[in-house]
Amino acid sequence: xxxxxxxxxxxDAIETPFGKSDKIVGGAATxxxxxxxxxxxxxxxxxxxxxxxQSELDALTARKVDLEGVxxxxxEKSFFWSGRYHMDMNTRDTLxxxxxxxxxxxxxxxxxYQDCEFxxxxxxxxxxxxxxxxxxKNKPKLTVLDTMNFWMDIALDDLKKVLARTDVLMxxxxxxxxxxxxxxxxxxxxxxxxxxxxYLIIKKGEHGALLFHENKxxxxxxxxxxxxxxxxxxxxxxxGGFIGHIAKTKDLSFENMKTAIIVGSAMASYCVEKFGxxxxxxxxxxAIHERLEEFVQLANFDIALV
Amino acid sequence: xxxxxxxxxxxDAIETPFGKSDKIVGGAATxxxxxxxxxxxxxxxxxxxxxxxQSELDALTARKVDLEGVxxxxxEKSFFWSGRYHMDMNTRDTLxxxxxxxxxxxxxxxxxYQDCEFxxxxxxxxxxxxxxxxxxKNKPKLTVLDTMNFWMDIALDDLKKVLARTDVLMxxxxxxxxxxxxxxxxxxxxxxxxxxxxYLIIKKGEHGALLFHENKxxxxxxxxxxxxxxxxxxxxxxxGGFIGHIAKTKDLSFENMKTAIIVGSAMASYCVEKFGxxxxxxxxxxAIHERLEEFVQLANFDIALV
Numbered sequence: 011x012x013x014x015x016x017x018x019x020x021x022d023a024i025e026t027p028f029g030k031s032d033k034i035v036g037g038a039a040t041x042x043x044x045x046x047x048x049x050x051x052x053x054x055x056x057x058x059x060x061x062x063x064q065s066e067l068d069a070l071t072a073r074k075v076d077l078e079g080v081x082x083x084x085x086e087k088s089f090f091w092s093g094r095y096h097m098d099m100n101t102r103d104t105l106x107x108x109x110x111x112x113x114x115x116x117x118x119x120x121x122x123y124q125d126c127e128f129x130x131x132x133x134x135x136x137x138x139x140x141x142x143x144x145x146x147k148n149k150p151k152l153t154v155l156d157t158m159n160f161w162m163d164i165a166l167d168d169l170k171k172v173l174a175r176t177d178v179l180m181x182x183x184x185x186x187x188x189x190x191x192x193x194x195x196x197x198x199x200x201x202x203x204x205x206x207x208x209y210l211i212i213k214k215g216e217h218g219a220l221l222f223h224e225n226k227x228x229x230x231x232x233x234x235x236x237x238x239x240x241x242x243x244x245x246x247x248x249x250g251g252f253i254g255h256i257a258k259t260k261d262l263s264f265e266n267m268k269t270a271i272i273v274g275s276a277m278a279s280y281c282v283e284k285f286g287x288x289x290x291x292x293x294x295x296x297a298i299h300e301r302l303e304e305f306v307q308l309a310n311f312d313i314a315l316v
Numbered sequence: 317x318x319x320x321x322x323x324x325x326x327x328d329a330i331e332t333p334f335g336k337s338d339k340i341v342g343g344a345a346t347x348x349x350x351x352x353x354x355x356x357x358x359x360x361x362x363x364x365x366x367x368x369x370q371s372e373l374d375a376l377t378a379r380k381v382d383l384e385g386v387x388x389x390x391x392e393k394s395f396f397w398s399g400r401y402h403m404d405m406n407t408r409d410t411l412x413x414x415x416x417x418x419x420x421x422x423x424x425x426x427x428x429y430q431d432c433e434f435x436x437x438x439x440x441x442x443x444x445x446x447x448x449x450x451x452x453k454n455k456p457k458l459t460v461l462d463t464m465n466f467w468m469d470i471a472l473d474d475l476k477k478v479l480a481r482t483d484v485l486m487x488x489x490x491x492x493x494x495x496x497x498x499x500x501x502x503x504x505x506x507x508x509x510x511x512x513x514x515y516l517i518i519k520k521g522e523h524g525a526l527l528f529h530e531n532k533x534x535x536x537x538x539x540x541x542x543x544x545x546x547x548x549x550x551x552x553x554x555x556g557g558f559i560g561h562i563a564k565t566k567d568l569s570f571e572n573m574k575t576a577i578i579v580g581s582a583m584a585s586y587c588v589e590k591f592g593x594x595x596x597x598x599x600x601x602x603a604i605h606e607r608l609e610e611f612v613q614l615a616n617f618d619i620a621l622v
Contacts, residue, residue, distance in 0.1 A: 097499065193403065196542040217523035220540060229537035229614050234526060236502040255622065268617040302619050308535050309615055311574040313608050316561065 011125050012053050013257040014150075015042050016142050017132025017246070018112060019056040019080065020089035024242050024285060025105075027097050031240070034286040035066050037089065038132035038156065041243035044290040045250030045277045046130070047073040048298060049258040053123045055079035055142060057115045059088040069291075078120045086111045099238045100215050119145040128257040129153045130249060131176070136161055136168035143175050152262060154178040155207070156249045159185050170205060178267075179207040180249055186212045195220065196227075209267060211252070213245060221271055223264050230271045231309045233279040233301070240285045244278040247290065251277035272309075276301040318359050318431050319563040320456075321348050322448050323438025323552070324418060325362040325386065326395035330548050330591060331411075333403050337546070340592040341372050343395065344438035344462065347549035350596040351556030351583045352436070353379040354604060355564040359429045361385035361448060363421045365394040375597075384426045392417045405544045406521050425451040434563040435459045437482070438552060442467055442474035449481050458568060460484040461513070462555045465491050476511060484573075485513040486555055492518045501526065502533075515573060517558070519551060527577055529570050536577045537615045539585040539607070546591045550584045553596065557583035578615075582607040 017039030024031040039056045046052050051074040058067075058080065067077055092106035117138055119126075129150040131139040139155065155176040161169050162185065173179065179202060183195060189205075190198035199210050199222035210222040216238075221228040251274035259266055279301060283289045323345030330337045345362045352358050357380040364373075364386065373383055398412035423444055425432075435456040437445040445461065461482040467475050468491065479485065485508060489501060495511075496504035505516050505528035516528040522544075527534040557580035565572055585607060589595045 194542055196540050214523065217520065218535070218537075227540050227614060228617070229524070229540070230617075231524075231535035231537070231615075234502050234533050234535070236500055265618060269619060269622065272617050272619060273622060299622070302622055306619055308533060309537075309617070311534070311536075311578050311615070312571060313575060313578060313612055316575065316579060316605070316608055 011127040012123070013046060013050050013128045013130065013253060014053045014055065014079075014119075014123050014126040014142075015039050015046065015130045015132060015253075016055040016117065016139060017042060017130075017134050018089050019058050019062065020091060020112070021061075022242055022286065023090075023092040023106070024240055025094040026099065026240055027095065028237070028239060029285070031285045033090070035063065036091070036243060036286055038134065038246040040066075041246035041281070041287060041290070042130060042132050042250035042253070043070055043075045044073070044287050045247045045281075046254030046257070047075050048277075048295070049251075049254030049273075052076065053079060053126070055117050055119065055123070057081040057083065057111045057117075059086040059111045060084040062088045076122075079118065079123055081111075081115075081118070083111050093242075095241060099241050117142050117145075124148070127151050127260075128253055130253040131155045131172065132246060132249065133158050136165050136172045139172045140168060143172070152177050152256060154180065154249065154253050156180045156245065157185075159188055162188055174206040176207045178209040178211065180211045180213060180245070180252075182213045182215070182245070186210070211271065213248065215241075219248070219271055219275060221267060223267070226264060228264075228268045228271065230268070230275050231305065232275060233304060233308060235279065235282065238282045241282050243287065244281050247281040248274035248278040250274070272302065272305050276305055317433040318429070319352060319356050319434045319436065319559060320359045320361065320385075320425075320429050320432040320448075321345050321352065321436045321438060321559075322361040322423065322445060323348060323436075323440050324395050325364050325368065326397060326418070327367075328396075328548060328592065329398040329412070330546055331400040332405065332546055333401065334543070334545060335591070337591045339396070341369065342397070342549060342592055344440065344552040346372075347552035347587070347593060347596070348436060348438050348556035348559070349376055349381045350379070350593050351553045351587075352560035352563070353381050354583075354601070355557075355560030355579075358382065359385060359432070361423050361425065361429070363387040363389065363417045363423075365392040365417045366390040368394045382428075385424065385429055387417075387421075387424070389417050399548075401547060405547050423448050423451075430454070433457050433566075434559055436555060436559040437461045437478065438555065439464050442471050442478045445478045446474060449478070458483050458562060460486065460555065460559050462486045462551065463491075465494055468494050480512040482513045484515040484517065486517045486519060486551070486558075488519045488521070488551070492516070517577065519554065521547075521550075525554070525577055525581060527573060529573070532570060534570075534574045534577065536574070536581050537611070538581060539610060539614060541585065541588065544588045547588050549593065550587050553587040554580035554584040556580070578608065578611050582611055
């Protein structure tokens with residue numbers, strides 16, 4: 011039984027008010043794999059060009075990320091995205107998007123991935139996500155979907171088909187409003203959960219995240235940081251921490267989903283401390299537990315005295 | 317030993333995207349008194365005109381709000397504010413401000429208020445807050461200050477004098493940025509705490525509140541609401557719940573301040589459900605405990621499994 015992750019593996023070039031990166035390794039599935047592999051082995055589905063560094067693939071393999079499902083198109087180029095963040099670090103302009111190998115990506119689920127118990131559909135074209143769902147012979151115990159406004163704009167019909175087969179959806183607050191057509195996040199959550207997902211996670215960046223399920227709500231804090239160095243991949247890292255914890259514990263209760271969101275938040279708070287995946291590569295169990303303890307102090311209160 | 321509250325008692329007329337109120341009773345000290353009197357007796361310092369309803373004064377007296385410090389200027393008019401909220405309910409335009417009695421307000425601290433142990437300086441001209449501080453013969457155990465951008469714009473010198481004598485400052489996120497000149501709330505908190513307050517509470521509306529003290533941070537959630545009917549007075553009600561809980565428990569530890577913020581948040585979440593103070597008048601102990609239990613469910617998580 012295993013965790014299967016689908017998403018892009020790519021190059022990014024990032025500009026922030028505080029600095030500028032070279033062309034560095036990025037992509038949703040890359041961040042998810044670096045993060046989730048702290049908790050459980052990962053079976054990766056993606057596509058890269060001949061320009062993608064072998065050292066990166068080797069480093070992931072060394073972390074028990076199975077790359078059998080990663081297609082390497084030797085004569086093509088990897089997906090490339092370049093963007094510039096504004097002062098608030100919540101909004102950004104896309105400077106360059108070169109789809110390259112991603113433009114014609116047809117995922118193939120290896121036979122060895124058919125034991126998939128937990129499926130993480132990273133941010134990617136809904137048609138690719140649907141293809142993976144169709145190729146799996148058994149429905150996963152939990153399917154988690156990360157998506158974005160871009161797909162709501164250009165591929166809403168496909169996205170709705172994925173949503174109907176999704177257990178947990180992750181979007182940010184403006185995307186929840188766009189998808190539901192409702193400004194109130196509480197009403198937006200009801201509308202979106204009627205589209206398929208039994209659980210909805212609304213990510214609010216520096217304001218934390220909300221988890222909705224039936225009539226229940228959980229509000230996770232974000233760690234207040236003196237500096238957000240590079241927000242790229244924070245959402246993917248959050249997804250990786252969430253699904254990594256769920257896959258490790260195999261506990262699908264609402265209470266454990268709360269804990270999984272805290273794990274995702276803790277991992278994301280590390281991610282933004284340096285450019286790209288750099289910080290994720292440095293941290294291990296001790297650092298993770300230290301940050302989780304900070305979250306307990308951050309959110310814990312005693313109401314017994316009232 | 318007692319809680320002394322300073323602030324405006326006034327009339328408001330409110331427009332929201334969802335409705336419009338008549339000229340109704342409002343004012344920072346009114347909201348604080350309605351809220352804090354659930355937890356502890358209140359000694360009120362304010363000023364009203366002859367137009368302020370006797371029934372409102374009687375209702376507050378019945379709740380153990382001592383009005384000896386409230387000046388009634390029979391031949392003058394009460395402070396009047398009128399505003400219109402935008403769709404997001406976080407921003408608003410002021411339509412009318414008539415200072416009336418507030419323009420010449422010189423607070424007088426009655427002798428019976430000299431046992432003041434907890435002082436709540438509600439949002440008001442810093443000169444008035446300073447006058448109250450000067451008239452108190454003994455320094456209170458805890459002085460809490462609520463203020464706003466308006467006073468930073470026109471009375472920053474006076475405000476800094478109040479800040480130097482304040483233990484806990486409450487402002488919203490944009491005000492914290494304005495006062496500190498720093499976009500990062502973590503750095504803003506350090507700058508502001510160097511101005512006097514040992515504790516800083518940054519209110520973030522629907523995103524909850526942050527409490528800073530030394531190197532510690534606490535992040536309180538806001539209850540996600542389907543509808544915010546009228547945000548007027550939410551900040552004052554938050555202040556009333558915070559200081560009411562502190563005055564009741566007489567516990568100045570960081571842990572109890574966390575609890576006090578949850579109490580303030582719970583009370584504020586009731587306040588916004590109806591126009592003006594209407595909802596605060598309806599609720600009692602049962603409703604308060606029910607909402608507090610919702611906050612426990614909202615924020616509580618178990619990290620033991622990680």
